[in-house]
Amino acid sequence: MMLDLSAFSSYQSVYFATVLLASIGALLSSAEYLVIRQEFKPEGVYSWKVMSSRPVYVLHSAFLRRIDFLFGYRGSIAVHALRVLCCLWLPAAIATHAPGGIPLLLILAISSIVLSFRNIIGTDGADQMSLLIFVALAISAPSSDSFVRNAGLVFIAGQSILSYVVSGVAKALSPKWRSGVALQQIVNTRTYGMEPVARWLTRAPRWLNQALCWAVIVIETGFFLVVFLPSPWLFFFLVWGMLFHVSNAVVMGLNNFFWSFTATYPSIIFLNHLIRR
């Protein structure tokens, strides 16, 4: 059976799908920050009064003093509110070919960097992947040269594949993952786990725990194959990735990873088409 992924061989459809998925993730992320906006006040977890005291030499630069207004309570709320608006508007602007798409993309890219600099705590891999996507698109999408625009998508695909492969190799080097205890021990934590799943894995035979750990190791390590394989196998890896992120969202509460990482999948399919054509 050959699954038809030919829509993802055109730049415009890949660009739209990437922006749509990344925008949903960024919209959720900024909306979550707006809900807990009191934490950006001087007494909150994300107090700029405290964060600006960190020993980073760049904080003393004239440029950062000039944009300091972006990092305080009001500035942070304004940045997140602006991101919500951009995330709602950008996919619609691209879909309808309305003007303003590139400025919105630039706002999302710059605000991602600003927030990443500001929040030295509380961020995760989903936020970092989202930053990579918006910045790569902001660099490449404004160009009328198809080579430059394609380079942005190839970079996004490369970073995504690198993320899975590095994660797989790091797990393969880990005695806890190789022996099959890692997954049970992770979901046993209250921070990233879920009690029913932890109890089920604790009762499960050792071979099942080993099989689950090794499945993650093998598929993540072999994820680079997605750019070389024909569509049914390419589809296998991507569906596995989606199910993996859905299960991480349900069991571990990592809701944003699904959007940030699946936003890279259209670029992966695009790179697969480039290599295999």
Next chain:
Amino acid sequence: MLLRAIVVAVFALWFLATVLTQFSYPWAERLKAFDSCHIFPRWTFFAPNPGTSDFHLVFRQKNPLGEISDFLEVPLHIRGRWAFIWNPDKRVKKGLFDLAVTVGRLCATGECDERNITFSFAYIALLNYLTYSQLAPDTDAIQFALLSSGGFISAFEPSLVMCSGFHDA
């Protein structure tokens, strides 16, 4: 052609730097130290040493009469039913968790004495949060502690990671 070369160079260097920062060698750490905007992610999720214990942040307060309360725990592990889609509390808990992990690491290294820890960013951030967000109005001083436990099915007794002195509120 120049634009093509510049864009390819930017993406290639960015990708290469990301690859290099996956390693935990001293030179890679030095490269990472320049990354104030976190544009070089480390993609080793939950490996090679996954976190298998939970941190608990507890505090107690001293009132003007010198009476000391029981320890209260800041809830770091409560997750809503819809957390798989919508999880704003994660943003607070992850922030506190990162601070707790940093303080825990400082305590575990042995390279830091008590003074280093109390002047660290993570310690000050935790103290700031607890002092302004969690205390009763008539509090004179606050003490906080970090504990480690083994999760839902615990293989070990909870242990003390760090206990602060009393700080004026």
